Amino acid sequence: MVRGLSSKPIVLKLGGSVITNKEKPLTPNLPAIQRLTEEILRANVALIVLVHGGGSFGHPIAEQFRIMEGYKDPLQILGFSKTHQAMTKLNKLIVDSLINHNIPAIAVQPSSCVVTKAGRIKSMQERPLKKMLEMGFVPVLYGDAVLDSEIGFAILSGDQLVSSLAIKLNADRIIIGADVNGLYTADPKTNPSARLIQHITLEELRKLENKIEGSKVIDVTGGMFGKMFELMPAIKHGIRAIIVNAIKPNRVYKALKDEKVVGTIIEKDEIIEQPN
Numbered sequence: 001m002v003r004g005l006s007s008k009p010i011v012l013k014l015g016g017s018v019i020t021n022k023e024k025p026l027t028p029n030l031p032a033i034q035r036l037t038e039e040i041l042r043a044n045v046a047l048i049v050l051v052h053g054g055g056s057f058g059h060p061i062a063e064q065f066r067i068m069e070g071y072k073d074p075l076q077i078l079g080f081s082k083t084h085q086a087m088t089k090l091n092k093l094i095v096d097s098l099i100n101h102n103i104p105a106i107a108v109q110p111s112s113c114v115v116t117k118a119g120r121i122k123s124m125q126e127r128p129l130k131k132m133l134e135m136g137f138v139p140v141l142y143g144d145a146v147l148d149s150e151i152g153f154a155i156l157s158g159d160q161l162v163s164s165l166a167i168k169l170n171a172d173r174i175i176i177g178a179d180v181n182g183l184y185t186a187d188p189k190t191n192p193s194a195r196l197i198q199h200i201t202l203e204e205l206r207k208l209e210n211k212i213e214g215s216k217v218i219d220v221t222g223g224m225f226g227k228m229f230e231l232m233p234a235i236k237h238g239i240r241a242i243i244v245n246a247i248k249p250n251r252v253y254k255a256l257k258d259e260k261v262v263g264t265i266i267e268k269d270e271i272i273e274q275p276n
């Protein structure tokens with residue numbers, strides 16, 4: 001019998017910096033993958049979609065062939081294949097780990113169900129995903145090299161995918177598993193006086209994006225800036241997001257259980273503090 005969607009899914013993103021060793025090409029962080037699988041198993045949430053980043057699998061090859069710049073040279077075609085293939089290898093490690101823990105994971109290739117236009121998602125086949133969730137599967141997607149209607153091909157980041165999926169699948173919330181505790185006032189890796197921001201609203205995010213006066217207290221760059229920017233459409237939709245440190249044990253577990261956890265909550269409107 002086919003079960004209807006009894007509740008809203010959680011979209012969980014596992015950062016490339018968490019599941020791979022970013023310094024060494026094609027090197028997975030197997031202990032982290034194993035531990036996160038166990039946390040997902042223990043949390044036992046009804047409906048979950050996983051998205052993971054590329055880390056040291058996708059990025060070096062994509063960069064070598066300049067896939068993110070679109071099609072310019074026939075030599076890039078093989079580069080596209082190689083980038084995609086590297087991502088399927090990382091994806092297989094994650095799906096294998098989930099299946100070995102009796103979690104019914106299914107690999108879903110974004111390059112087969114998404115087309116972008118100038119790098120932004122233009123169309124996505126969400127029906128198979130909805131059906132998978134209805135049937136009790138755990139779809140596992142990833143940042144991928146995808147076909148693009150304007151520039152031939154592009155790199156679709158896991159972060160852009162997360163937001164789109166959350167909207168299309170009417171997600172309850174988004175959990176971003178990063179290699180830092182959340183959004184800080186500055187990059188915590190380079191600025192020792194950076195402070196963790198526990199709550200941020202859409203309005204504050206907009207200021208951040210446009211670098212408007214008043215947002216100067218937050219200096220967000222690199223991967224974290226991209227995450228904030230990509231999360232905005234989902235937040236506008238009223239979907240709550242939380243960024244937690246997926247390197248630290250139990251943070252993802254607590255976020256999945258909706259327990260109080262160290263991290264940054266991003267919500268459309270001002271958060272009303274709940275009494276403990």
Ligand code: ADP
Nearest residue numbers: 015016017183184186187189219220221223224
């Ligand atoms: P992932 O590969 O896990 O998706 P990224 O490495 O792309 O994540 O992005 C996260 C990184 O963004 C952090 O490790 C941190 O070094 C950097 N960063 C820059 N500015 C900030 C900030 N204000 N707060 C938190 N992290 C930041």
